[in-house]
Amino acid sequence: MQLIGMLDSPFVRRVAITLRMLDVDFQHRSLSVFSTYDEFRRINPVVKAPTLILDDGQTLMDSTLIIDLIEHQHGRSLMPGESTARIRATRLLGLALAAMEKAVQRYYEQQRPQDKQHAPWQGRVEEQLLAACEALERDLASQPLPRDEHIDQAGLSIAVAWTFIQLLHAQHIPADSYPNLRDWTAHAESLEAFKAFPPV
Template sequence: MELVGMLDSPYVRRVAVSLGLMGLPFQLRPLSVFSTFDQFRAINPVVKAPTLITDGGAVLMDSSLILDYAEQLPGKRRSLMPADLDERVRVLRVTGFALAACEKAVQLVYERKLRPADKQHAPWLQRVQTQLHAACEALEAELVAAPLPSAEETMDQAGVSAAVAWLFIQKALQPGDVPAERLPGLAAHSARAEALPAFVSAPFDSSGWKPL
């Protein structure tokens, strides 16, 4: 399999870390949807990261759809989605909050970096920031209620997505946008997760990627 995209995207990194934890080998092709647009378009005309090229040559996109495919593959070391329905509902709920946090953080990055300052709409920025804070606070509440697994052998998709979302927020947004001291549980979970081999092998800087 080949994963196309840059690891500074939380969606690309979420897939890379998950594949590593599942024991599914892949190659990373670190193409940018901005600086290497034409190269990316030659693979996927929609130019959407992440894109996955399966062993059979099919082109898939969207992190959740790619991971749904990966969960069905034979030979994986383990699943990141629990079989028990109640546990699965919690993983889906927490993953939803994490993906919402990613979405709102990405919107802030795009608004600030791609739109001229005099064209930015303050009420829209405030709304997105409010949604981002709500998603992060929901994640913190979940972690206070019941910590997420953070060991290599027990990490699930909720744990992956929450940790990836938190690092992206801290790396990509402005200092103070989402203060770590307000979300100690989320920050601590992310720190523990980032020490795991699957996370270390897929660093935020794509140039440091190495297969497990």
Template sequence: MKLIGMLDSPYVRRVAVSLQLLDLPFEHQPLSVFSAFDRFRQINPVVKAPTLICDDGTALMDSTLILQYAESIAPGRSLLPSDPQRLLRSLRVTGLALAACEKSVQIVYERKLRPEDARYQPWLERISSQLLAAYDELERELASGVPDIGGVAIDQAWLSTAVAWHFSRRMTADIVPEDEYPALAALSARAEALDAFRAAPYGDGAYPVRF
């Protein structure tokens, strides 16, 4: 399989880390949807990251759909709980993490792609409040303590949360103050120390990074 997209995207990074933990080998091609638009279009005309090129040539898009497929072919591994109640909580947490990703990306696009004199401040305020609401909920989910995520113990919910938080702090730190979310900061620090995260670090590099 081949994963297309930059690791500075939380969606691409989420897939890269998950594939490793699911023990699914893949090749990573770090193409930007901006600077490498034409090259990306030759692989996937929609130019959407992440794109996963499966072994039979099928191109999958959207990190959640990619990971749904990955779970189906993983050799006896899963990042999702089997118990219905635990799965329900996991899906809730994952949904909050993906909402945080979405709002962070919207803020970044608004700031970087739209001319300053064309920005609509009420819109920025709205999506910023949604971003903070997602992290408020995630911080509450961690009120009983930061989970032990060492080794392969991390699941999709906390993996996605850690990826989202790291991206938000990198790109929207002025909106998301670390000192107001100590549990999320602690979770992120633990996750970033894991081999699967270190092998696919945030940025413009390519997996696998040797360390």
């Protein structure tokens, strides 16, 4: 099994860390959807990261769908089983994934020439990104996540999202303004599975 994509993508990184935490063997191939576009396209014509190549050659896309299938196949999950805990984890995971998506959109919009950037769209994306961060910060302040190695998918994805945001948008979204996100992520990034797949 091969995971295709660069670890500077939070979506690729969350899959890699999840697979490691589930003890699933895989090979990571660090291909870019930009600089190695043609090579990536030969693997997956859609050129979408992450792409997972199964042992039988089939290719899968989308981090959430990949994780869902792997968890089903291996009979293990990083999502809580108890209903109340699962509802909270699902809500937090949705916020983390939204933060990833909006952070990526903000980055790509900033790569356009200044005269091609659409200020209303960029303002909306920034508003959505900040709303996701603020909701996560409030939730972690009111109910901290356990600080051990049994991290669930929500905690994993929150940390991956925050690290990505700090890599690209720290000037606009300073870490000290979100101390609970900052401290949770520092804990998660100290775990072996996170250190095995650094974002750069």
